[in-house]
Amino acid sequence: MKQTLLCALFFITLSQGFAQKYITKTGMLDFEGSVEAFEPVKATHSTTTAILETSTGKIAVLGLVKGFRFRNALMEEHFNENYMESDTYPKATFNGSIEDFSITDSALKKEYKMQGDLTIHGKTKRIDALVTIIKNGDDIDLETDFIVAPEDFDIEIPNLVKEKISENIRIAVRFHLVKRS
Amino acid sequence: MKKRNRITVGILLFVGVMTLIGYNYIYQDHRDIATEDSVYVLTASQLIQDFQDHEADATQKYLNKTITVKGTLQHIDETSLVIEDVIFFALSENTDPPTPEQINKLIQVKGRCIGYDSLLEEVKFDQASIVNP
Numbered sequence: 001m002k003q004t005l006l007c008a009l010f011f012i013t014l015s016q017g018f019a020q021k022y023i024t025k026t027g028m029l030d031f032e033g034s035v036e037a038f039e040p041v042k043a044t045h046s047t048t049t050a051i052l053e054t055s056t057g058k059i060a061v062l063g064l065v066k067g068f069r070f071r072n073a074l075m076e077e078h079f080n081e082n083y084m085e086s087d088t089y090p091k092a093t094f095n096g097s098i099e100d101f102s103i104t105d106s107a108l109k110k111e112y113k114m115q116g117d118l119t120i121h122g123k124t125k126r127i128d129a130l131v132t133i134i135k136n137g138d139d140i141d142l143e144t145d146f147i148v149a150p151e152d153f154d155i156e157i158p159n160l161v162k163e164k165i166s167e168n169i170r171i172a173v174r175f176h177l178v179k180r181s
Numbered sequence: 182m183k184k185r186n187r188i189t190v191g192i193l194l195f196v197g198v199m200t201l202i203g204y205n206y207i208y209q210d211h212r213d214i215a216t217e218d219s220v221y222v223l224t225a226s227q228l229i230q231d232f233q234d235h236e237a238d239a240t241q242k243y244l245n246k247t248i249t250v251k252g253t254l255q256h257i258d259e260t261s262l263v264i265e266d267v268i269f270f271a272l273s274e275n276t277d278p279p280t281p282e283q284i285n286k287l288i289q290v291k292g293r294c295i296g297y298d299s300l301l302e303e304v305k306f307d308q309a310s311i312v313n314p
Contacts, residue, residue: 025269025301026261047307048258048272049298064296064305066245067271090240090296150302 022177061094088174145172191311214308225252270309
């Protein structure tokens, strides 16, 4: 009896010690701040790192700012040098949690509330968004999008180009998360 | 009449050249990392050591630079590869990943350093291509 109890205790401790993590190193972020009738202001980031802890619903995301690719090389240069100042602030991060997340939920596709701290350009802002979790075999697909404003992160847009860049930047997120072995 | 013609041609030529210069500036080409010379050539362990010793200094030194990294190939998929569990490369669009036979063998990869991933403790590169020794 005592042995069984000890054995059970051992396995409980073991399973807690190995919190299950799902990760990606090639997560997609789409950034769009276009204004109609002007050249599109958009970029794609395809090397975002994300870690989802399925036991707690905690999520950590890191996008290296230099990884945003624009079609227009000059726009990419200005994005890095004038707006994001990526030499000084090379990282954009998100630390948050998915409310009532459950990996054992039987639904293949389910929407959850997510909140957390988004840090860009050295400034942090709280973000609330809806996130869609899709079970894809043994993997998890995570999709969300939200709107941010450059001024929330102390990013100044000069008057000269103000009308060509939207005040609301849409960030769309697509992660294909794989269980870390 | 002749003089005025010459002036008109001159002005048109000037406007044309300025437009061309302006256009080439606004629509300049992206960097071509594969044909750029590497600023640094070093081993995977040297590179990760630099970032782990002093991240800010290493970031300033390596960020946005074209670098060739030598080390043992550990992992491949369709669009990326990992050297020694510490250096991640996103391959450039027209680069084929190495074959599975090359896993655990020495490899040299050139790419643009985009920074240090503190979540997974890896240095990340994009626009990478395999360097033939």
